[in-house]
Every structure is written in C-alpha cells, then in structure tokens.
Amino acid sequence: MAFEPPRRLVRALGETAPDGDDWLAKLPEVAERAVARRELAVERVQVPGGRSSLVVLVRTAEGAPAVLKLAPRRARPGSERAALAHWGGRGAVQLRDVEGGVGVAEGTGEGVLLLERLHPDVSVRSLPEAKALLEAAGTLRRLWVEPPASHPFETVAERTGRQAEAMRAGAAADAEIAPLVDAALAARAELLAEPPERRLLHGTFRQSKVLAGDRMPWLAVGPDPVVGESAFDLARLVRDRVEDLIAQPSGASTTRRRIKRLAESLEVDQERLRGWTLFRAVESGVRARRVGREQDAELLLEFAGWL
Numbered sequence: 135m136a137f138e139p140p141r142r143l144v145r146a147l148g149e150t151a152p153d154g155d156d157w158l159a160k161l162p163e164v165a166e167r168a169v170a171r172r173e174l175a176v177e178r179v180q181v182p183g184g185r186s187s188l189v190v191l192v193r194t195a196e197g198a199p200a201v202l203k204l205a206p207r208r209a210r211p212g213s214e215r216a217a218l219a220h221w222g223g224r225g226a227v228q229l230r231d232v233e234g235g236v237g238v239a240e241g242t243g244e245g246v247l248l249l250e251r252l253h254p255d256v257s258v259r260s261l262p263e264a265k266a267l268l269e270a271a272g273t274l275r276r277l278w279v280e281p282p283a284s285h286p287f288e289t290v291a292e293r294t295g296r297q298a299e300a301m302r303a304g305a306a307a308d309a310e311i312a313p314l315v316d317a318a319l320a321a322r323a324e325l326l327a328e329p330p331e332r333r334l335l336h337g338t339f340r341q342s343k344v345l346a347g348d349r350m351p352w353l354a355v356g357p358d359p360v361v362g363e364s365a366f367d368l369a370r371l372v373r374d375r376v377e378d379l380i381a382q383p384s385g386a387s388t389t390r391r392r393i394k395r396l397a398e399s400l401e402v403d404q405e406r407l408r409g410w411t412l413f414r415a416v417e418s419g420v421r422a423r424r425v426g427r428e429q430d431a432e433l434l435l436e437f438a439g440w441l
Contacts, residue, residue: 304421
C-alpha cells in the first residue's frame with residue numbers, strides 16, 4: 135500500500151520543517167517498515183488526519199483494530215508515549231505496544247506509536263457547543279495527575295519561554311501587534327511568579343482532540359505533554375470554535391461567560407485562566423502570522439483583544 139501523507143499534514147509540516155528536513159520523503163519507507171515489523175494489516179490512511187503525524191488504521195496479527203501513528207522527532211513522540219503510559223488509559227487513548235520502548239525507528243528519528251483504535255471520525259466537536267464543552271472539560275479533568283517523579287516533559291515555563299522569544303521577534307517586526315504581545319508577556323510573567331500546582335497536562339487540548347471510544351465514551355488523543363498548572367491546559371479549550379465566536383455580535387461577552395463557566399466547573403482560578411488564554415491566543419496568532427496564515431492570525435488576535 136502507498137502511504138501517501140494527507141495534504142493537511144504536508145502543509146502543516148511544511149510550515150515548521152527546518153532546512154534540510156526529509157521526514158516526509160522518508161515517510162512511506164518508514165511506514166512500510168513499521169507495519170512489517172509489527173505484522174499489521176493496513177486498512178487505510180486517516181484523512182484529513184493530524185497536523186504533525188501520519189495516522190494509519192490497522193489490524194494486529196490477532197485481528198484487533200488499532201492505530202499506527204508516525205511522527206517526526208520535532209513532534210516529541212517520545213514525550214507523547216511517556217504521557218500515555220503514565221495515564222494508562224485514564225481519560226486518554228491507550229498504548230498497544232507498552233513494551234515497545236521509545237518507538238523510534240532505527241536510524242531515522244521518526245517516532246512510531248501503536249495505539250488503541252477509537253472512532254476517528256467522531257469527536258466531541260460534533261456535539262452542540264454547550265455539550266461539547268462539558269464533555270471535553272470532563273475528559274481533561276481526568277488527565278490532570280501528578281507527573282512521574284523523574285519525568286521527560288517540558289515545563290510550562292520552559293515551553294512558554296521559547297514561545298515568548300518568538301513573540302518578541304514578531305512584535306519587533308510588526309508594531310501593530312506589539313501592545314497585545316506586551317500584555318501577553320506581562321500576563322505570563324505574573325502567572326509564572328506563583329504557580330498554584332504542578333500537574334501533567336495534555337498540552338494541546340481542544341475539542342477535536344477528544345474522540346469517541348468503546349472503552350469509554352470520550353478519550354483524549356494527540357497530547358504534546360507539559361508539566362504545570364491546570365489553567366494553562368484549559369486555556370486552549372476556551373477559544374475552541376473561535377471562528378464562531380468572532381462571527382457573533384456577542385462574541386466578547388460569550389467568551390467571558392465561557393471562561394467563568396469553565397473555571398468554576400473545573401475549580402480553576404478565573405483570572406489565571408483568563409491570563410493563560412490571553413497568552414496562548416496571542417502566541418498562536420503571532421505564529422500564524424509568521425507562517426502566512428493571515429486569516430487565522432486575524433481571528434486569534436481579535437479574540438485576544440477581548441481578554
């Protein structure tokens with residue numbers, strides 16, 4: 135079978151690939167080798183699939199449905215594996231090859247994960263908005279656990295520190311966004327001064343990352359795990375369906391109500407949630423502008439201006 139990467143994956147990786155990166159060129163060969171090594175039967179490549187990995191629906195040698203996921207090293211597949219192993223299926227998809235080590239194909243630097251098969255075409259996002267937020271928040275709560283004593287994960291301070299540097303560079307090149315960047319960086323500094331807790335977080339949680347399952351109704355997939363406070367994780371959920379929020383005349387007030395409702399339901403400080411929502415929206419908007427996704431940038435920065 136030809137392992138043709140979906141166009142969304144090609145486009146997304148093209149925005150972030152370092153010079154000389156040849157992961158996409160090697161991907162068909164790596165996929166063939168991963169399938170053969172595990173004696174898998176391939177059903178199909180999931181389309182549109184993810185933005186950082188190739189997702190292939192497969193069956194094991196015993197006939198059980200599973201998912202084979204292949205990701206470049208810059209997507210931190212080793213970190214994803216460690217988080218999924220620590221959660222052990224509580225709120226998240228299960229590893230099918232727990233004993234498989236780091237899951238890096240020899241000599242290639244690509245991560246290979248064999249995962250429990252969920253229902254890839256049914257996400258929480260398919261539900262009405264209020265119900266979707268409720269189910270997503272309930273799933274997220276189950277993921278907020280103590281990290282392992284000696285863990286491989288980035289901290290929120292480390293990840294946002296890297297992001298802050300890119301944001302400063304973006305503001306220096308574009309005076310129009312400088313006030314928002316300044317506000318976001320000030321919020322980050324204040325939030326990091328006294329973090330209230332230290333939890334293992336999903337890192338990139340949103341409604342489309344919660345899929346229907348058989349073992350449990352809803353399970354999270356695709357973490358980019360990080361260790362820090364819960365409000366950082368919840369902040370990404372606040373802006374879900376941002377295009378719908380922007381289109382509403384009452385979008386700003388709806389956003390404020392959403393922050394209040396999510397903060398209260400998950401026992402997170404409302405002002406800390408607002409601060410991280412601001413930082414993450416501005417960071418995403420600046421990044422979108424940097425890679426030429428102007429429409430996304432405008433939506434995100436307008437949303438950030440409401441905060």
